[in-house]
Amino acid sequence: MRRVVSDLDARRLLGGGPVVLVSTSWHGNQDVMPAAFVTPLSMDPPLIGVAVHPSRHSHDMIKFSEEFALSVPTRALLHHVQYLGSVSGIDLAKLELTRLPTFRGRRIDAPLLEGCIGWIECGVHDAYTIGDHTLFVGKVIAAQAEGDAFDETWLLHDAEEAPLQYLGLNFYAVPAARLEARIPQPADVKRDVEAGEAQVGDATEAEQRREATEREREDRQRG
Numbered sequence: 001m002r003r004v005v006s007d008l009d010a011r012r013l014l015g016g017g018p019v020v021l022v023s024t025s026w027h028g029n030q031d032v033m034p035a036a037f038v039t040p041l042s043m044d045p046p047l048i049g050v051a052v053h054p055s056r057h058s059h060d061m062i063k064f065s066e067e068f069a070l071s072v073p074t075r076a077l078l079h080h081v082q083y084l085g086s087v088s089g090i091d092l093a094k095l096e097l098t099r100l101p102t103f104r105g106r107r108i109d110a111p112l113l114e115g116c117i118g119w120i121e122c123g124v125h126d127a128y129t130i131g132d133h134t135l136f137v138g139k140v141i142a143a144q145a146e147g148d149a150f151d152e153t154w155l156l157h158d159a160e161e162a163p164l165q166y167l168g169l170n171f172y173a174v175p176a177a178r179l180e181a182r183i184p185q186p187a188d189v190k191r192d193v194e195a196g197e198a199q200v201g202d203a204t205e206a207e208q209r210r211e212a213t214e215r216e217r218e219d220r221q222r223g
């Protein structure tokens with residue numbers, strides 16, 4: 001049964017995207033906050049948007065330093081993510097207190113977080129006021145990923161090496177499996193047009209076998 005969701009909660013219907021840890025450095029100070037309002041915006045040039053509320057300490061850190069780093073955490077950092085998103089760097093030196101190890105980025109001063117599986121370094125390309133947030137558009141100037149976790153896409157071989165996703169409130173998820181979709185070939189499209197019906201859902205025998213093997217592997221992993 002469908003039920004009405006408030007306009008404000010509509011954003012949670014888009015929940016399940018990766019959460020990132022936005023880190024910054026300015027005049028010897030460092031800060032880090034989780035952000036869920038983050039999205040790729042352009043491929044050429046490679047641009048990424050992160051929407052940050054002006055009340056966040058990170059907002060001014062990004063504004064003044066004109067750069068920021070994104071680290072992609074896994075479930076190992078679940079409680080740290082919630083902590084870093086519940087207290088402000090205005091009041092305390094979060095990164096020092098949590099003692100999370102960091103390492104130097106390749107191109108910028110903002111620290112990158114150890115224990116994560118992906119890291120993106122950005123210079124601020126633009127900033128727009130969007131409603132009550134500032135959309136910082138970052139130009140990607142360096143990126144790294146953990147080889148066991150990522151090879152062109154997240155591999156999802158292991159739940160411990162999957163990006164943490166944010167559902168809203170203090171709830172998170174990890175994606176369970178990488179599913180490979182069939183790419184429609186020109187001949188398939190021609191056949192569908194002639195038949196007046198797209199045979200999208202009919203898996204071939206080979207695909208059925210592969211999906212069954214994948215499901216068995218997932219079941220074994222779950223235990």
Ligand SMILES: Cc1cc2nc3c(=O)[nH]c(=O)nc-3n(C[C@H](O)[C@H](O)[C@H](O)COP(=O)(O)O)c2cc1C
Nearest residue numbers: 033034035036037052053056057058085087088089
């Ligand atoms: C999982 C999670 C995602 C969040 N996403 C955002 C976001 O996208 N933009 C934002 O402005 N605040 C977001 N927040 C809130 C900030 O992380 C939070 O206010 C944080 O304490 C700000 O820290 P700062 O003041 O040190 O910058 C999020 C919080 C959590 C827990």
